[in-house]
Amino acid sequence: MKTPTNQELIKRWYREPAPLLPLLHAFHDRDGFISDESLRDAAVGLKIPLADLFGIVTFYHHFSRNPPGQIAPRVCMGPVCCLEGGKQIIEELKDEGAQAMPCAGRCDDFVPVLKGHCVSVGVSSRTLEARPPPLPPRNPGGIEECVFAEIRTPGRYSIEGYCRTGGYEGHRRAVKEMQPSEVVALITDSKLAGRGGAGFPTGLKWKAVAEAPGTPKTVICNADEGEPGCFKDRAILDFDPHAVIEGMTLAAYATGAARGFIYLRYEYPGTFNVLERAIAEAESAGFLGEEVLGSDFSFRIHLRRGAGAYICGEEGSLLNSLEGKHPFPRNRPPYPVTHGYENLPTAVNNVETLASVPHILRNGANWYQGLGMNGHAGTKVISLSGDIQKPGNYEVPFGLPLKTLLYDWAGGARENRSIQSVTMAGLSGGFLAGEDLDLTLDETSLRSKGSMLGAGGIIVFDDSRDMVEAARSAMAFFAEESCGKCFPCRIGTQRLTERLNGKAGPMELGKWIGEVKDIGSAMKAASACGLGMAAPLITDSLMKYFPERVAQHVEP
Amino acid sequence: MSKPNREKLKNDINSVPTDVQPAAITLDGAVVTFSEGETIYDVAHRHGIDIPTLCYDPRLDAFGGCRLCIVELEGTRNPVASCTTKAAPGMDVRTATGEIEKHRKVLLEMVASENRELDVNPLRGYASQELTALVERYEARTGRFNGKRSGASNTVDENPFILRDYDLCISCYRCVRVCAEQEGDYAISVMNRGFDTQITTEFNGILKDSACTFCGQCVQTCPTGALADKKALRAVNLPGEIEKTRTICPYCGVGCSVDMLTKKDRLIGIHPAMDGPANQGALCVKGQFAFDFVQHPDRLSTPLVRGGDGQLRGASWDEALDRAADGFRAVREKYGRHSIYGVASGRAPNEAAYLMQKFIRAGFGTNYIDNCSRA
Numbered sequence: 001m002k003t004p005t006n007q008e009l010i011k012r013w014y015r016e017p018a019p020l021l022p023l024l025h026a027f028h029d030r031d032g033f034i035s036d037e038s039l040r041d042a043a044v045g046l047k048i049p050l051a052d053l054f055g056i057v058t059f060y061h062h063f064s065r066n067p068p069g070q071i072a073p074r075v076c077m078g079p080v081c082c083l084e085g086g087k088q089i090i091e092e093l094k095d096e097g098a099q100a101m102p103c104a105g106r107c108d109d110f111v112p113v114l115k116g117h118c119v120s121v122g123v124s125s126r127t128l129e130a131r132p133p134p135l136p137p138r139n140p141g142g143i144e145e146c147v148f149a150e151i152r153t154p155g156r157y158s159i160e161g162y163c164r165t166g167g168y169e170g171h172r173r174a175v176k177e178m179q180p181s182e183v184v185a186l187i188t189d190s191k192l193a194g195r196g197g198a199g200f201p202t203g204l205k206w207k208a209v210a211e212a213p214g215t216p217k218t219v220i221c222n223a224d225e226g227e228p229g230c231f232k233d234r235a236i237l238d239f240d241p242h243a244v245i246e247g248m249t250l251a252a253y254a255t256g257a258a259r260g261f262i263y264l265r266y267e268y269p270g271t272f273n274v275l276e277r278a279i280a281e282a283e284s285a286g287f288l289g290e291e292v293l294g295s296d297f298s299f300r301i302h303l304r305r306g307a308g309a310y311i312c313g314e315e316g317s318l319l320n321s322l323e324g325k326h327p328f329p330r331n332r333p334p335y336p337v338t339h340g341y342e343n344l345p346t347a348v349n350n351v352e353t354l355a356s357v358p359h360i361l362r363n364g365a366n367w368y369q370g371l372g373m374n375g376h377a378g379t380k381v382i383s384l385s386g387d388i389q390k391p392g393n394y395e396v397p398f399g400l401p402l403k404t405l406l407y408d409w410a411g412g413a414r415e416n417r418s419i420q421s422v423t424m425a426g427l428s429g430g431f432l433a434g435e436d437l438d439l440t441l442d443e444t445s446l447r448s449k450g451s452m453l454g455a456g457g458i459i460v461f462d463d464s465r466d467m468v469e470a471a472r473s474a475m476a477f478f479a480e481e482s483c484g485k486c487f488p489c490r491i492g493t494q495r496l497t498e499r500l501n502g503k504a505g506p507m508e509l510g511k512w513i514g515e516v517k518d519i520g521s522a523m524k525a526a527s528a529c530g531l532g533m534a535a536p537l538i539t540d541s542l543m544k545y546f547p548e549r550v551a552q553h554v555e556p
Numbered sequence: 557m558s559k560p561n562r563e564k565l566k567n568d569i570n571s572v573p574t575d576v577q578p579a580a581i582t583l584d585g586a587v588v589t590f591s592e593g594e595t596i597y598d599v600a601h602r603h604g605i606d607i608p609t610l611c612y613d614p615r616l617d618a619f620g621g622c623r624l625c626i627v628e629l630e631g632t633r634n635p636v637a638s639c640t641t642k643a644a645p646g647m648d649v650r651t652a653t654g655e656i657e658k659h660r661k662v663l664l665e666m667v668a669s670e671n672r673e674l675d676v677n678p679l680r681g682y683a684s685q686e687l688t689a690l691v692e693r694y695e696a697r698t699g700r701f702n703g704k705r706s707g708a709s710n711t712v713d714e715n716p717f718i719l720r721d722y723d724l725c726i727s728c729y730r731c732v733r734v735c736a737e738q739e740g741d742y743a744i745s746v747m748n749r750g751f752d753t754q755i756t757t758e759f760n761g762i763l764k765d766s767a768c769t770f771c772g773q774c775v776q777t778c779p780t781g782a783l784a785d786k787k788a789l790r791a792v793n794l795p796g797e798i799e800k801t802r803t804i805c806p807y808c809g810v811g812c813s814v815d816m817l818t819k820k821d822r823l824i825g826i827h828p829a830m831d832g833p834a835n836q837g838a839l840c841v842k843g844q845f846a847f848d849f850v851q852h853p854d855r856l857s858t859p860l861v862r863g864g865d866g867q868l869r870g871a872s873w874d875e876a877l878d879r880a881a882d883g884f885r886a887v888r889e890k891y892g893r894h895s896i897y898g899v900a901s902g903r904a905p906n907e908a909a910y911l912m913q914k915f916i917r918a919g920f921g922t923n924y925i926d927n928c929s930r931a
Contacts, residue, residue, distance in 0.1 A: 036759055039759075049736075049742030049745070049767070050742075050758040050767070051742055051743055051744055051745040051756070051757050051758045051766060051767065052736075052742060052745045054745065054747070054756070054757075054758050054759055054760070055745035055746045055747050055756060058747045058748050058749075058756075059746075059748070059749050309749075311749075326745070326746060331618070331619075331620045331637070331640040333641075333642075479750055479751060480750065481749075481750070482749065482750035482751070483749050483750065484727055484746070484748070484749045484750045484751070484752075484753035485620075485621050485729075486620070486621050486622075486623050487610075487621065487622050487623055487624075487663055487666065487667060487726070487727075488623055488663060488666070490706075490727060490750055490751055490753065491666040491667065491669070491670055491701075491706075491751065492666065493750065493751070494703065494704065494706075494750070494751040495666065495669070495701050495703050498703040498704065503703070504702055504703035504704070505701075505702070505703070515700055515701060518658075518662045518700075519662065519666065519701065521659070521662075522659045522662040522663055522666070524634070525626065525634055525635050525655075525659050526623040526626050526634075526635060526659055526663065527623070528620055528621070528623065528637070533634070
């Protein structure tokens with residue numbers, strides 16, 4: 001096949017919605033890096049100032065500007081992988097230009113190494129192999145699931161497999177028999193809330209979009225799963241992509257949206273292929289496209305691949321990224337429900353949220369609510385990883401005791417070890433330890449400990465781990481991923497990292513704690529988005545649960 | 557004509573607003589009104605409350621980056637940035653609680669910790685003292701939060717106008733925003749992210765190779781002196797106090813207000829007048845940087861005429877004008893009236909341009925008249 005020219009690639013993309021990322025990926029795939037000439041052509045073709053375009057490309061850490069570029073191995077150095085061989089693999093692959101990448105969402109099957117569009121996995125460079133990711137383990141109690149109810153059925157990823165167990169039934173029923181407002185009401189009654197971490201009631205969000213003036217409206221599936229220790233969205237999309245597509249079409253029907261995007265993180269190239277195929281299948285089957293199932297409802301989904309930026313999971317950054325702008329978060333208000341993609345009403349929903357919707361359509365609001373425990377509604381997928389016998393994605397009823405998950409479901413610590421601490425919300429909820437591990441998995445319980453459930457990543461550290469080092473590595477991640485827009489986060493994550501790695505800061509404990517606390521509280525109060533507000537939970541919880549280790553670190 | 561009925565007028569005026577309750581917020585305990593679209597910062601500013609900011613420039617879209625302008629808003633979990641939060645009826649805002657002021661001090665200590673130095677020469681630029689002034693106001697020169705410094709000065713960009721001393725940059729992006737929003741040049745942007753953020757141009761090159769027009773707007777909005785006026789800095793060691801004199805830029809007919817900076821009788825630099833009615837702080841490269849001609853030794857101070865030996869010599873205006881008139885007359889007699897062509901300078905205002913065309917048309921009888929601004 002003839003190699004396409006810059007102009008051919010620009011012509012392919014410039015009329016498409018959100019063309020910048022796919023065009024840059026097309027250059028990246030063709031040349032292995034993005035040349036000056038390609039950027040000059042793209043700036044003219046897409047009418048983006050060249051200086052801005054250059055700045056945007058430097059923002060994403062997977063876009064290369066020079067050879068070896070795209071084919072240089074990216075080795076996961078997430079909180080689990082750096083303890084399980086990541087460092088060694090980087091060393092072993094040094095000659096190929098190996099570089100570290102932040103958590104790549106394979107914490108249940110480490111260590112992922114990304115080369116171009118290929119992920120291989122292994123604990124040393126000699127054992128690296130491309131293998132399918134693990135299925136979510138079943139819970140031992142046989143507790144009823146929602147998102148995972150059918151995910152283990154073989155062939156579920158294909159449209160035939162999906163339809164075999166009731167797939168697209170909710171979609172068909174909604175389009176043929178229900179008013180959009182009835183879909184909104186059903187989701188509102190189910191008490192489904194955002195599963196990406198913010199926990200905003202989904203029904204309310206859809207209602208706001210439906211009622212907001214301005215068209216076309218947009219539904220966005222946020223699949224930029226970047227939180228270290230979170231790999232649930234990958235599992236859902238890999239094994240049950242049609243559930244997410246059906247969820248998106250229902251969201252579109254309920255809100256009156258005509259276009260949809262899936263914003264998928266760069267680190268999931270296999271998932272990209274799964275989704276591309278699934279979208280094509282759904283289009284051929286008439287579930288997507290013009291006049292769906294003979295109705296006057298039309299909806300298309302466009303798949304967009306990110307390029308390596310944790311902040312693009314923040315919805316303002318995600319919207320700017322799609323629009324081809326510098327991916328800084330947006331000031332809120334206004335919110336995306338009224339001023340989202342291209343400043344028009346937009347529902348941004350997490351993968352897990354959308355995947356729950358078809359089940360709720362099929363089984364009803366009361367059924368979904370009833371899946372929770374002790375008055376909490378619904379379920380949450382927890383990505384459990386680290387020093388634990390059986391890591392993996394577990395769908396838990398809200399309100400399940402943490403210790404039930406850790407010990408009864410996942411087998412507890414490894415042999416001869418005990419659990420020292422766990423993180424919450426990936427890294428964003430900080431650490432929990434000691435008596436505070438006696439809690440239930442729901443926001444009320446977690447907030448009472450000063451933490452949060454977030455996207456549902458829990459990383460376990462056993463008694464062999466150095467918690468100051470764990471905190472340093474977590475803070476270094478936030479510093480690396482801070483976008484640089486707001487002062488408290490840009491400077492704060494840097495200063496806290498320096499204080500945790502001992503490279504700067506007072507050598508006297510009282511002063512050290514004073515500085516770390518002051519930086520942390522300014523970050524929590526003043527940061528422009530969740531990254532800067534959450535990062536100091538790492539230092540706060542470190543000082544709370546491990547004061548002796550902190551003292552030893554500062555005054556050895 | 558009867559005298560106006562003052563009582564009736566008063567009643568009329570008073571009757572207008574009684575049926576519409578003006579929108580109001582509570583600002584530090586006082587109920588104040590606001591207009592649709594005003595931010596909390598705008599309202600506070602209008603009422604003389606000096607909320608600190610570093611990323612704010614009234615000419616630019618609110619950015620919400622420095623977070624110094626945070627205020628407490630009743631009913632929200634966290635403080636909000638007053639520059640990006642629109643006032644809404646019933647808001648209860650506290651602009652300077654102990655907690656807020658403490659966060660501001662910490663933020664300023666953090667900002668101070670990332671720069672090579674805080675005290676910069678005011679000749680660097682119009683806004684160059686902003687950070688220093690806030691650090692003083694909050695007594696934030698404490699040396700806390702030391703660590704790596706941010707920004708890297710660009711030492712290879714050898715242009716005559718703009719010093720790119722990014723060791724002093726605090727990533728407020730005012731330069732990037734003024735270049736895009738005010739000038740429409742989009743010459744500078746942001747590279748990398750987080751603490752490695754760096755102000756850049758296309759391909760991180762030099763300004764001469766970028767879309768930069770050297771208008772100097774980035775220099776004048778920079779709150780730390782990271783971008784600095786190289787021409788003004790030539791006068792750092794010149795004795796004397798810096799004095800400012802308001803005048804109008806002599807270059808074109810727009811009439812931009814400028815403040816001439818002088819030391820004794822020496823013109824050393826130009827600041828745009830932020831309150832200039834025609835320019836509101838904007839200037840072009842000529843108005844900003846092209847002032848050396850004023851006191852240049854080569855500048856003509858009398859008319860010159862060429863003597864019989866072909867050399868130029870000083871002359872009176874009368875003599876020079878006579879010589880010019882003789883020349884025009886001779887050309888017209890020899891080649892006809894259309895052999896004369898007039899070009900009015902773009903520096904001339906409308907009135908002078910009008911006189912010029914009148915002079916060419918009535919005086920010489922030709923329509924060959926143009927203006928250099930047409931090109």
